Amino acid sequence: MKTRFLSLLLGLAATPGLAGPVVTVAQGKVEGSSTAGVSVFKAVPYAAPPIGKLRWKPPTQALSWAGVRQGTAFGAVCSQAPVDWAGHDLDRTSEDCLTLNIWTPQVSDGARLPVLVWFHGGGYTGGAGSQRTYEGSNLARRGAVIVTVNYRLGVLGYMAHPALSKEAPLGTSGNYGLLDQIAALEWVRANIARFGGNPANVAVAGQSAGGGSAMLVTVSPLARGLFQKAIFESGAALDLPGTAQGSSFKRAELAGGAFAKRLGATTLDKLRGLPVSALIAPGAPRAITSPVQDGRVVPLDITAAYQGRHDAGVPVLLGWNSNEAARFVTHATLATYAASASADYGLLAPDLLRLYPAGDDATATRAAQNLMSDAGFGWRSWSIAQARSSGKPASVFLYQFDNPPPGPDGSRADGAVHSDELDYVWGNADAKDRWSAADILLSDTMQRYWVNFLRTGDPNGPGLPLWAPYRASETALWLRRNELRNEAPLREEKLRNIDELSRRAKAGAARSRQMGAARR
Numbered sequence: 001m002k003t004r005f006l007s008l009l010l011g012l013a014a015t016p017g018l019a020g021p022v023v024t025v026a027q028g029k030v031e032g033s034s035t036a037g038v039s040v041f042k043a044v045p046y047a048a049p050p051i052g053k054l055r056w057k058p059p060t061q062a063l064s065w066a067g068v069r070q071g072t073a074f075g076a077v078c079s080q081a082p083v084d085w086a087g088h089d090l091d092r093t094s095e096d097c098l099t100l101n102i103w104t105p106q107v108s109d110g111a112r113l114p115v116l117v118w119f120h121g122g123g124y125t126g127g128a129g130s131q132r133t134y135e136g137s138n139l140a141r142r143g144a145v146i147v148t149v150n151y152r153l154g155v156l157g158y159m160a161h162p163a164l165s166k167e168a169p170l171g172t173s174g175n176y177g178l179l180d181q182i183a184a185l186e187w188v189r190a191n192i193a194r195f196g197g198n199p200a201n202v203a204v205a206g207q208s209a210g211g212g213s214a215m216l217v218t219v220s221p222l223a224r225g226l227f228q229k230a231i232f233e234s235g236a237a238l239d240l241p242g243t244a245q246g247s248s249f250k251r252a253e254l255a256g257g258a259f260a261k262r263l264g265a266t267t268l269d270k271l272r273g274l275p276v277s278a279l280i281a282p283g284a285p286r287a288i289t290s291p292v293q294d295g296r297v298v299p300l301d302i303t304a305a306y307q308g309r310h311d312a313g314v315p316v317l318l319g320w321n322s323n324e325a326a327r328f329v330t331h332a333t334l335a336t337y338a339a340s341a342s343a344d345y346g347l348l349a350p351d352l353l354r355l356y357p358a359g360d361d362a363t364a365t366r367a368a369q370n371l372m373s374d375a376g377f378g379w380r381s382w383s384i385a386q387a388r389s390s391g392k393p394a395s396v397f398l399y400q401f402d403n404p405p406p407g408p409d410g411s412r413a414d415g416a417v418h419s420d421e422l423d424y425v426w427g428n429a430d431a432k433d434r435w436s437a438a439d440i441l442l443s444d445t446m447q448r449y450w451v452n453f454l455r456t457g458d459p460n461g462p463g464l465p466l467w468a469p470y471r472a473s474e475t476a477l478w479l480r481r482n483e484l485r486n487e488a489p490l491r492e493e494k495l496r497n498i499d500e501l502s503r504r505a506k507a508g509a510a511r512s513r514q515m516g517a518a519r520r
Helices: 154-158 162-167 176-195 209-219 248-262 268-272 302-307 334-355 361-388 422-426 437-456 492-519
Strands: 022-025 028-031 033-035 038-045 068-070 099-105 113-119 145-149 197-207 229-233 316-321 396-401 476-479 484-487
Touching (some): 022 176, 113 176, 113 437, 145 176, 162 248, 176 197, 197 209, 209 229, 209 361, 302 361, 316 437, 334 361, 334 492, 361 492, 437 476
Parallel strands (some): 028 068, 113 145, 197 229, 229 316, 316 396, 396 476
Antiparallel strands (some): 033 038, 099 145, 476 484
16 A cells, blocks of 8 residues: 555645644644654643642643644753763753654554553653654654653652642642653543554553653553553662551652751742752652652552552563663672662661672672662562463563673673663664674564564564563563573572562561551
């Protein structure tokens, strides 16, 4: 069937004086640009600017505009402190940032393509959907509509506070960044058909904090029906169960109240009147810069929700990299290893230090890396896969990425670190000229797997090595440039041990609360 550009498919031929394709969405007309068979629409608002009285409130409907809105340049990124890890310019920041970007390919008449809605990483405090890493043309050309989303970050995105909870319709505060992501999914459902996408075939996806966000969306009752598949790459969200003291939401409210008091904001008007610079300055506790289990937006811990079949029940593709923590831990001593474990894992730290022992300073770095890789990234994905391996829910496909890209001298690290897989999934590596033919083939294979999954919920397809679904056999597809093989997950026995330690600690904490309540 003859194909044509999206603007022609939709009967929206270029208007005189306008150079690019024009699409009409609920709020008005937006003009994009077309290059090499892909149309791109940038900085499309999906919610009203969360400024002034709307700071620390759930997102509201995007405002309409007159005429044709230019969608040829990225919008401002959500307010954040300067970073150097992104590799691209994130300096143009603003609270007025709730926009998304859309890449859509040439399509056949009547086509309804699968849709990928991507949440960027950055520890819930940085990053943007406009990073060059997430330029969506390569994936779009394979037959999918790609959407990247900006969402509120840090204190502006996640601070809980008793006064904010009191005024909130849900009775809780925080998790505004997560509510933004749900609002973006609602906008996609209402508008994506106009870009050639199928609103009934949407995958929620992300990496790192974005992967954790996607996990949280799949267990939030507020997002039901907004997506049909999910992809979690190195997802990180919520504490390891059993490590926190008391209710994480109560701790977050206390931390938010203390933070506001430190800034001299004794009322909500004063809090909302603070300059952004005061809110993104270093020193805000993690409890108010990342999602919390609040009982409403996030009613349960992610793993508990999957184990109890309280998730969305959609097909899932997920995994992590073989040496995640080497991105963050480059050197540790026995003393620093013990101190960081205590800070991160609380009451579980002694058991975890025994599970990942270090005999001296020389072995501390590797032990610290393995512990953080497993407890911080691997366990959560593994626990979701485990929960799906029993019963008859939708399918789950687990990967292990073990292909460190070549460095400037051609050498490769010992294992793939956090974010290494992104260049292979998106195909936008800055140093792609250093890749071998096998690297290029691996990237092509991964993109085919990912897009197949978007289409059908199964990554397998003609000409691809079999990716076995994760079942009782506990198999993961190891992604390497020289071979793809279904094997057991990395350090699987230690993941089981972490799971058991967490269960016991969680059960013990529950018994302590019951005894305390009985005494009262």
